[in-house]
Amino acid sequence: MSKLVWDTTGEHFYETGIDHGVVYPTNANGEYGTGVAWNGLTAVTETPSGAEPTDIYADNMKYLSIRSAETFGGTIEALYSPKEFDECDGTAEVATGTRIGQQSRKMFGFCYRTLIGNDVDANDHGYKLHLIYGATASPSERNYSTVNDSPETMTLSWEFDTTPVNVANYKPTSIIIIDSTEADETKLGELEDILYGTAQDEPRLPLPDEVISKMS
Numbered sequence: 001m002s003k004l005v006w007d008t009t010g011e012h013f014y015e016t017g018i019d020h021g022v023v024y025p026t027n028a029n030g031e032y033g034t035g036v037a038w039n040g041l042t043a044v045t046e047t048p049s050g051a052e053p054t055d056i057y058a059d060n061m062k063y064l065s066i067r068s069a070e071t072f073g074g075t076i077e078a079l080y081s082p083k084e085f086d087e088c089d090g091t092a093e094v095a096t097g098t099r100i101g102q103q104s105r106k107m108f109g110f111c112y113r114t115l116i117g118n119d120v121d122a123n124d125h126g127y128k129l130h131l132i133y134g135a136t137a138s139p140s141e142r143n144y145s146t147v148n149d150s151p152e153t154m155t156l157s158w159e160f161d162t163t164p165v166n167v168a169n170y171k172p173t174s175i176i177i178i179d180s181t182e183a184d185e186t187k188l189g190e191l192e193d194i195l196y197g198t199a200q201d202e203p204r205l206p207l208p209d210e211v212i213s214k215m216s
C-alpha cells in the first residue's frame with residue numbers, strides 16, 4: 001500500500017483546444033462516406049442528457065432507483081463548414097454555385113481532437129480522439145452584420161442529436177473517446193490512418209466494433 005500524494009510534478013493535467021476535425025456524411029446506402037477535413041472549428045460542446053432517476057417504493061420505503069436511457073448531443077461551432085456538410089445542414093445544390101435550404105438533413109459522423117496538457121509538456125503531452133456516430137444537425141441561426149472599424153468574423157453554430165449504433169457486448173453508443181497517453185501508439189497510428197486517410201486509402205469512419213478490435 002502507498003500513501004496518496006497530491007500535486008506531483010507531471011501530474012497537473014488539463015484539456016484544451018480542438019483540431020483535426022473531420023465530417024463523414026452518410027451515402028445513399030446509409031453508410032458513412034469519405035471523410036472531409038473541417039477547417040475553422042472553434043468549439044464542440046458535448047451534451048449528454050437523460051439518465052434521470054425514477055425512485056420505486058415498496059414496503060413503505062424506497063426500494064430502488066432506476067434510470068432512463070442516456071442520450072447524447074451537442075453543439076458544433078466553426079468559422080466555416082465544408083461544402084460536403086451542406087446536405088447535413090439541410091441544403092441542396094440545384095445548380096453550380098446555387099443552393100436551396102429547408103431540405104432533408106443527412107446523417108453524419110464526426111471526429112475531432114482535444115489536447116491534453118500538463119505542467120511539464122504544456123499542450124504537447126497528448127490528445128484525445130472523439131468519434132461521434134449517428135449525428136443529425138438542427139437548423140441554426142446566422143447573424144450577418146456590417147463591416148465596421150471593429151472587424152470580427154461570424155461564428156456558425158449547429159446543434160446536433162445522435163442515434164446510437166450497436167456495439168458487441170455493450171449498450172449502443174454515439175461516442176468513443178481514445179486517449180493517446182494510454183493507447184498503444186502503433187494501434188492508434190493505424191486507426192488515424194483509417195480516419196484521416198493515406199496515399200492509398202480514402203478517409204473513413206470505422207464503426208465501434210472495428211475501432212475496439214483495432215485498439216485491443
